[in-house]
Amino acid sequence: MVARGRDGREARGPVPMLPVAQLYARDLPLPGPSGADLLQVLWCPFDHGSQPRTALYWRVAAEVSRVLDAPPEPSAIQYSFYLPEPCLLAPEQVVEYPHPLELSGELQEWLADPGTWEAAGVAVPARSDEDDYDEDESVSYDFYRTTLSISPGWKVGGWTRWGLTDPQPRSCPECGTEEVPLLTIASTEWNASSRNWMPLEERSAPTRLLPRSVPAGFTQVTLAHGYDLQIHMCPASPEHPRIELIQ
Secondary structure, three states, X not given: OOOEEOOOOEOOOOOOOEEEEEEEHHHOOOOOOOOOOEEEEEEEEEEEOOEEEXXXXXXXXXXXXXXXXXXXXXXXXXXXXXXXXXOOOOOOOOOOEOOHHHOOHHXXXXXXXXXHHHHOOOOOOOOOOOOOOOOOOOHHHHHHHXXXXXXXXXXXXXXXXXXXXXXXXXXXXXXXXXXXXXXXEOOOOOOOOOOOOOOHHHHHOOOOOOOOOOOOOOOOOOEOOOEOEEEEEOOOOOOOOOEEEEO
């Protein structure tokens, strides 16, 4: 693929990677290398396969001496939606449960049974035309999938997101340990057709979006026509190869 600058001209020389996220190690689900307390996530603004290629840099915050007010403009990008709009994070801890496809068949049937929820005193709401649901799923099963399982949006930790494919092994190529989600880079913060997972403050005083933004697309990032990129990390060592999934 020929790299081209933002003016359409062919780019000469290496293409710089772009900053995607900067997180303190204390906010991550797994420890980084000894002494490192800052994680910087970058990516190449060109497809390598079906998504940009990412790079993780672990650093010591006290040793970062020169801080830029704003990241430099890229010399070349494949798509404008690979250039994240800078955002100040406002982390919120939530509880989510595994994707139903990771559960046993027996447990999936149990969740699909309306009696399960009635016995627990949970009123499962009826579907509306605006909800994102699968016509082949029961209302109860769909309630679990969309309301309790796998929170949307950018996040650290959590469960692996599925949907584009069925669950597949995420064994570390180095040691065979099952890798776990480190960071999810999402195309949107929530499903715009549903109020599930939408923060309460956004319902009463929604954040103003930039021009040409999709609903709930604050970072203006779009991956694989609206899917998400989830970076998995090996619990045995942060130095082991990571696994990336588009889901």
